[in-house]
Amino acid sequence: ATRTMPTLEPAPFLRRVLKADALLCLAAAVLHLGFAARLDSLLGLPAPLLVGPGVFLLAYVALLAAMATSRAVWSWLFPLIVGGNVGWGLGCIGLSAAGGVTALGHAYLWLNALAVFVFAALQWRGWRATPAGGSAWRAA
Secondary structure: OOOOOOEEOOOHHHHHHHHHHHHHHHHHHHHHHHOHHHHHHHHOOOHHHHHHHHHHHHHHHHHHHHHHHOOOEEOOHHHHHHHHHHHHHHHHHHHHHHOOOOHHHHHHHHHHHHHHHHHHHHHHHHHHHOOOOOHHHOOO
């Protein structure tokens, strides 16, 4: 017998949150990739530290867009996305705490952290509210 990975159909709320996250990430990717040299001086973040995540964000946008528009999505992707957003936010806070960035750089990093924490909370809520979503995370 062949086992398949559990899937779910994202509820409309979850689809909207995934699309909004994708749009914000696309804007950040364009900013990081198109203006890395300028942002280096404005934010105090080295251009390579902006370009690398900018490239990653393009792949992440593609994943979010696919999840938001697919009829069936592997269930395990949702906690991975939530955890990734939490990790991104903690990374932004860590970069801010490490110093070397401008005041605008601190603001940029903290706004990034706030945004991804909000998306993580909304995605978690949407995943748990989707029929069969988060069933492994619910109390019996």
